[in-house]
């Protein structure tokens with residue numbers, strides 16, 4: 001955290017001219033980590049947060065966004081630890097990247113738990129969301145609001161995938177907790193964990209055959225240009241984004257500034273969620289125009305994937321917490 005002393009031109013003039021006692025306005029600068037830049041909805045969420053905070057705090061707080069997980073040298077699954085130790089002040093982070101340190105966040109990664117956007121909202125905006133925020137806070141980060149990376153769709157360079165056996169032996173890049181290895185191993189694929197920084201080069205050289213990411217990421221990062229000709233819309237999971245602050249930073253702020261940060265995070269998140277959802281169909285059209293073969297699953301094909309990944313729950317529900325999973329399921333059923 002860098003604290004700087006700024007004197008506005010006006011107060012400086014007063015100092016020089018009248019030697020009147022002056023209360024200098026202190027601007028504190030904070031680092032905000034993201035994985036994706038503001039070319040993507042994710043990075044835009046962080047920029048929006050920064051703008052709202054700077055404006056509402058009248059310059060007392062300046063949030064500087066560092067994209068591409070650069071504060072952890074691209075190693076996005078170390079972001080949470082780096083925040084906790086104070087190397088990073090704030091972040092807009094994917095639940096996937098924090099799930100190695102916060103097991104409860106694996107909830108969102110359970111295959112086919114959330115069928116639609118209303119299901120995501122029923123978790124994040126309800127009791128399950130509160131339990132998850134409590135779990136994050138318990139581990140030293142203050143969570144303030146939710147954003148959204150989006151439903152993650154499956155792409156590959158080899159063939160159209162419409163049933164689990166199509167994944168047989170395919171090398172798929174995944175990130176995050178070992179849950180992803182379990183999901184793809186269960187499907188008969190050959191998953192390999194790597195950071196986003198390493199993913200595109202691995203797709204380019206053919207070191208991996210496929211990957212999974214939201215449509216916005218596939219589109220903006222031009223994943224079609226690295227040989228990913230086949231895209232299956234299977235909506236197997238979605239990763240929300242969490243706006244979070246290091247606990248010591250949080251405790252050092254006045255109540256007023258805490259409120260500004262929290263309200264701005266909630267607003268920036270809601271703005272980004274609405275924006276990225278509204279853009280989805282145009283994004284899909286763009287991807288199709290580029291010649292990517294898009295496979296939409298029939299209800300039967302979808303059910304086959306659900307059945308094929310069911311055993312992931314046996315291992316992971318106890319790690320996530322049975323109560324949390326049940327609370328989430330009840331919220332989804334009642335949506």
Ligand code: X2X
Pocket residue numbers: 035036076094096097149175195196212213214217239
């Ligand atoms: O690495 C990914 O796939 C990304 C950019 O979606 C996340 O950070 C979870």
